[in-house]
Amino acid sequence: MDFHHSDKVKNLQQRVAAFMDEYVYPAEDVFAQQMDAARKAGNAWQPAPVMETLKERARAAGLWNLFLPESQYGAGLTNLEYAPLCEIMGRSPLGAEPFNCSAPDTGNMETLVRYATPEQQKQWLVPLLEGKIRSGFAMTEPEVASSDATNIQSRIERDGDEYVINGHKWWTSGANDPRCKILIFMGKTDPGHANRHQQQSMILVPMDTPGVKVVRHLPVFGYDDAPHGHAEVLFENVRVPVSNILLGEGRGFEIAQGRLGPGRIHHCMRLIGVAERALEAMCRRSLKRVAFGRRLAEQGVTRERIANARIMIDQARFLVLNAAHKMDTVGNKDARQEIAMIKVVAPNMACQVIDWAMQVHGGGGVSEDFGLARAYANARTLRFADGPDEVHRNAIAKMELGRYLEQE
Template sequence: MAPHPVVEYTSEASWAMVEDKFSPYAKETLAKLITFMEEEVFPATKLAHAQLPADPEKRWKTVIPIIAELKEKAKKLGLWNLFLSKAHYPEHGVPLTNLEYAVMAEILGRGGHMAPEVVNCSAPDTGNMEVLARYGSPEQQKKWLLPLLNGEIRSAFAMTEKNVASSDATNIRTSIRREGDEIVINGHKWWISGAGDPRTKVHLVMGKSDPNNKNNYNQQSVVIVPADAPGVKVIRPMQVFGYDDAPEGHCEIIYENVRVPLGNLVLGWGRGFEIIQGRLGPGRIHHCMRSIGAAQAALDLMLQRVTDPGRKTFGKYLYEHGSVVADIAKSRAEIEAARLLVLSAALQIDRYKAKGALKEIGIAKFVVPSMALQVIDRAIQSFGAEGVSQDTELAARWAGLRTLRIADGPDAVHIQQVGQRELKRMPRLVQKNAECKRREKALFEKAGIKAHL
């Protein structure tokens, strides 16, 4: 019997571990997704790049035709909003677990930025939809969530600030204050993903609403801001190693005396940290899922390159030189290990929600992007100068993945948090060790042997 088609994208061992945890619906959706990616999306990647104008002005106003076309096809196939689990969002979600989606997200990760967008599973919209589905009022959901779920609009999440150490979100300075029946926002944000897209109609803005609150984590609030509200000024797109990621972009934005109705406050005053913790946990693991796919795609390209007869040097295939075979083996091992971390985190989210899976999410967040960068770097090396050019996807993938060691919390923060969680186990370990020592001593005394414990 031929293996399930997902094995070509993951591995026999990985699929064997999770297959019995997949519902019939999930298996059917997975098979449908693989077919759609292979027959429609992956072949269209270069066309999507070609349809993006080189003109600096036009590229920020363009809706890429092939992506819009593929979105309609995906929606008709039921390959839509796969990230939103019905278990956590009964009203708006799809009947997939996070574990089931993890495998699908890895496949999406092979298609770069385009594949997740085509099935309405791309950031920052995914996190914003989760926020509105979990915390939004009925009115907010009707006005903003439903159009996002339908793919009619896109969105931005404005948290990171210029001239502020944003890895500690208590440092945020953007002012959010009430004035009568309105909320007034003033602040300077940057690296705001999605803000350059002509389809982006709404920003979720986090700022400081109660700076004198004794609890640092009750000082912040999140407000819904229409993208075309007076005072919203997109200053410029930020570049990542020279890439501007048009038309979505990562923009610098000034909010100058922006006024929105009081009803645009999400959840309540001082609930900002609660909201971002609920938002960032699943978002971090989604990034890791896709990073596994990006690493796997890079390894596949490397395998093709080093076995290409046309690329022989000094009469040998590239894989017959130096440490190439060792690099292939290391890449395979690293991908397999990282995938297990991601699947474990996804399973924990299914069981205990994101708050109960913080350790697993944190470990995956600082391990997986670094792994993927290393695998892609080896692939680049096998391609030589072509690997760092625009003629392969490797350079752009490396640049995008490098941001993940900073985005949604830098590596150092996650490492510190995981380490602190480990240290909390010490009192129990000391107690258990003392109990073991007492038992050892009793056994020596019973045997009549002098113990040197």
């Protein structure tokens, strides 16, 4: 495939990079200060004013909803065209939110575009596209090994014109955020179905529905990730209209596969940006610091790590671009091996590059002074999000072995 970007994409790259330079990077310290002030005031779970300002500026600049391929919404970019833009956004801990391109909203908007009714889209997709609300995805459960999603125990039971929902979820990203108004909930409508992949359904659950209770926020390596964060949520006899079901009963796995493919590749794109910034920090630091009479950049071990970091980042980028190209040309289903491969490679690559950068920074690397500790916490978490490494490796191996089984 041709890895050269079109003039349209090059123009967007320049515009996004310029916006990051002028507004996003300078806002990082402001955002941190505003969130620290909110914590001291006793409530970190409120939007930072600087983020809302960034969103207004990005929207005014036409840098808004750049994802959503094959849709009348967004910028009309393919996955391959969006990849380099997502990488640039990923360079900042403020992420893609200024551009309304952050998880889990992107995945939920993809889901609503593909599977929601016109009424559901009007009620929830439109305000999400406008950045007026945020959303969450309630799938993982604490009582079962959620790496096997067929283990899900939450129930969605029909009672006349309503569904009654009972379940216990955690790592529901964004449920702490007061802007989060809607959850996409996965549970079992038919636990006795012979096909274990047709037992589950997805349903829309407004956050203000009686019986929805946020139990606590879940820090990651001590970071609360406010105001977005991750939450443990209880659903106790939650009643929603039958019209809130997505696509129909038993279609949960089908929706999940359609939703998680783009979500996985977006995570990987952003991780490349994270790793690039970590490598830049490693190079700059190594040129400034002197140990044992020589700059760190002149030490053989540092040079080896810098070289390996460059190799690993470029390898991951090419794999991601290849996966994006295949998603665009043959669809997410036929690109599932390539998607699984990048989901293993990108987080592991980012963790290693960030770790090397932390070593060059010495004790400062594990402090909050350079942002590397937070970047590592995020990258390490993404070895679980959207499926752990082990599940993806197993899927890759099964598909690879399948080619030989067909020959027997």
